[in-house]
Amino acid sequence: MLHEGENIVSATKTLLAPPRQIPLGVLCGAGAGALWGLVFLAPELVGTFTPMQLAVGRYLAYGVIACVLIAPRWPVLSRTVTRQDWQALFWLSLLGNILYYILLSMAVQLGGIALTSLIAGFLPVIVTVVGSREADAVSLKQLVPSLILCGAGMLCIGSQAILVATPAGSSITGLFCAFAALASWSAYVVWNSRCLGRLHHISGHEWNLLTGVVTGAQAVLLVPVAWLLTNIHHTAQGWERFISVSVGIAFLASICGNALWNRMSRLLPLTMVGQMILFETLFALLYGFLWEQRTPRPLEVMAFLLVVSSVLSCIAAHRKA
Known part of the structure; x- marks a missing residue:
């Protein structure tokens, strides 16, 4: 009877616990x-347009597509989304979309893809440290090897970026x-992730579409x-x-x-969510190599190996836990 009771308690805990599917996540x-x-x-593809214009163009399109896709579900969602949810959507849209993309575009145009990738690559460290403080999270001590590998990989990328000559003023601004x-995206x-953890009446895809609607309105x-604040004139081909x-x-x-990211955020703990940014x-570095039509340099190859090792180490720590 005791063994049977323990099985019932264990099964109940399993049903109540959020599903953690590491491979799919x-x-x-x-x-x-x-x-x-x-x-x-x-x-790089539309360099004659300003970062602000890039952000507005992208998120206007995001808003239009989101409105079309969410229309069939709107009668139901309009009754279930609370005022707290709308407030969260406003700030998430601003931090994770509008503000982040403007800053990212400026960083790429002024400092280059490699330098921007380096700074953005430290996001896993920040999110993992924050996630380790949550209840039932894998301890930070177990994640130290993964964080060290991550940091080493980013330093390799940064060292390579420093070796490439760029104007000093542009580098500092970038x-x-x-x-x-990085700060804006970390907050997002x-x-x-915490919003998705408490929202049981909205799917991750619906949350993404609602974010798109709010982001489109902000755009x-x-x-x-x-x-109105730029005097640059673009050709018809440039506009196309x-x-x-x-x-x-x-x-x-x-x-x-974003739909894949929201799905992942519900499958993995926050201590792993940050690692997925790697x-x-x-891929940003890979696309950069293809765009520049060159092969990775030795430090960049080392960075790839270290970053992959960081992700594998993080997975191993969570499987062990």
Whole structure:
């Protein structure tokens, strides 16, 4: 009887506990990283447009697509989304989309893809440290090897970026923008993960579409600022490329990438969520190599190996726990 009672208690705990499916979560994180890595190429593809215009174009497209996709579910969602949810969506949209992408675009244009990837790559360290303080989380001591490997990989990328000559003023400004983007994105990742943890009446995909609706509304308010404060005139071909890149990034990175990320956030603990950002760094560097039509340098190869080892070490620590 005692053994049977223990089985019942164990089964009850399993039903109540949030599902943690590491393999599927890692695959979703890798997919999100592959799609988000494309974002780093966008400023290079439409370099004549300002970072503000890039953000407005992308998120206007994101908002339009989100409105179309969420329309069938709107009668139900409009009754279930609370005022607290709308407030969270407003700040998440601002921190994780509008503000982050403007800062990221400025960092890429002023400091380059490698430098921006370096700073963004330290996000796993921040999120993992925050996540380790939550109840039932894997201890920070167990995650130290993963964090050391992550930091070493980012330092390899940074060392390579420093070796590439860039104007001093641009590098400093780009560095500042990259750190500001890191702070904005870190706040978004932690807050969004906690929101998804308490939202049981909204799916991750629906949350992403609602974020898109709010982000699109914020982008509309920025249209005058984005276009009235610049005197640059663009050709018809330039506008075609800008629209194509904006719509493509909105669909691939914001709709598909965010959906995979939200799915991953519900499958993995916060201490692993941060590590999944490393996939974005890896793919951003890979796309950068393809864009520049060159092979990775020795330090960049070492960075790849260290970052992959960091993710594997993090997975091993959670499996052991």
